[in-house]
Amino acid sequence: AQTIHQWPVAEIKAVGSPLSLGCTIKGKSSPNLYWYWQATGGTLQQLFYSITVGQVESVVQLNLSASRPKDDQFILSTEKLLLSHSGFYLCAWSLKGEDTQYFGPGTRLLVL
Amino acid sequence: GDSVTQTEGPVTVSESESLIINCTYSATSIAYPNLFWYVRYPGEGLQLLLKVITAGQKGSSRGFEATYNKETTSFHLQKASVQESDSAVYYCALGGTGGYKVVFGSGTRLLVSP
Numbered sequence: 592a593q594t595i596h597q598w599p600v601a602e603i604k605a606v607g608s609p610l611s612l613g614c615t616i617k618g619k620s621s622p623n624l625y626w627y628w629q630a631t632g633g634t635l636q637q638l639f640y641s642i643t644v645g646q647v648e649s650v651v652q653l654n655l656s657a658s659r660p661k662d663d664q665f666i667l668s669t670e671k672l673l674l675s676h677s678g679f680y681l682c683a684w685s686l687k688g689e690d691t692q693y694f695g696p697g698t699r700l701l702v703l
Numbered sequence: 704g705d706s707v708t709q710t711e712g713p714v715t716v717s718e719s720e721s722l723i724i725n726c727t728y729s730a731t732s733i734a735y736p737n738l739f740w741y742v743r744y745p746g747e748g749l750q751l752l753l754k755v756i757t758a759g760q761k762g763s764s765r766g767f768e769a770t771y772n773k774e775t776t777s778f779h780l781q782k783a784s785v786q787e788s789d790s791a792v793y794y795c796a797l798g799g800t801g802g803y804k805v806v807f808g809s810g811t812r813l814l815v816s817p
Contacts, residue, residue, distance in 0.1 A: 623803060635749075635794065635807040642803070650804065681749065690737055690798035692805060694749040 593618040595695040597682050603701045604672050612667040612698050614682030622684040624665040625692060626657055630678040641665060642687070677702045705730055709795045709808035716785050717816050724780040724811045726795035733799035738771050738778040741794040749794070756800060790815045
């Protein structure tokens with residue numbers, strides 16, 4: 592069975608500090624991977640997707656970057672956090688050629 | 704652009720009453736839209752409730768139904784008799800066959816009172 596793990600579960604960070612959020616998918620080879628963000632009370636927005644190792648496409652510009660260093664790993668990061676980065680970050684995967692996505696438990700981020 | 708609009712919550716319904724959560728979409732860059740309902744139960748992750756990829760067809764799961772109506776660009780979620788365990792946040796979403804982009808609605812919180 593496939594499992595998707597996100598870390599950390601929650602984070603409180605200062606404005607201007609760096610951030611790294613991680614996502615790992617086990618039990619599925621070469622999945623498509625996605626990052627989403629949801630501000631409190633806001634809509635779930637797709638940020639990035641990746642169809643293969645080393646290749647990431649940006650959907651929305653939020654002063655964030657993403658990388659896929661391994662087939663089963665997706666990293667979201669920034670060197671300088673903004674207050675507006677606060678919210679809930681979700682990682683998801685799908686099979687190649689499929690648009691049904693399966694979501695991780697999420698990371699809650701508060702930037703102060 | 705592509706967008707999804709759904710009933711603003713919270714929606715409060717008594718147990719055993721019927722439910723409809725409206726969803727309309729605009730697919731300007733997606734040639735063959737697929738429509739989804741996702742759900743987040745309290746304390747759980749976002750999960751797929753149902754999906755329909757063909758206009759005119761109906762999807763169903765856990766007593767919920769939704770029909771893909773291309774003429775009215777709608778995908779309303781309905782249930783004839785809700786239960787307290789249906790309390791959750793429901794998201795309508797729009798994707799495209801073979802594509803990577805998925806657009807979500809803002810979510811509708813459903814509260815079912817006993």
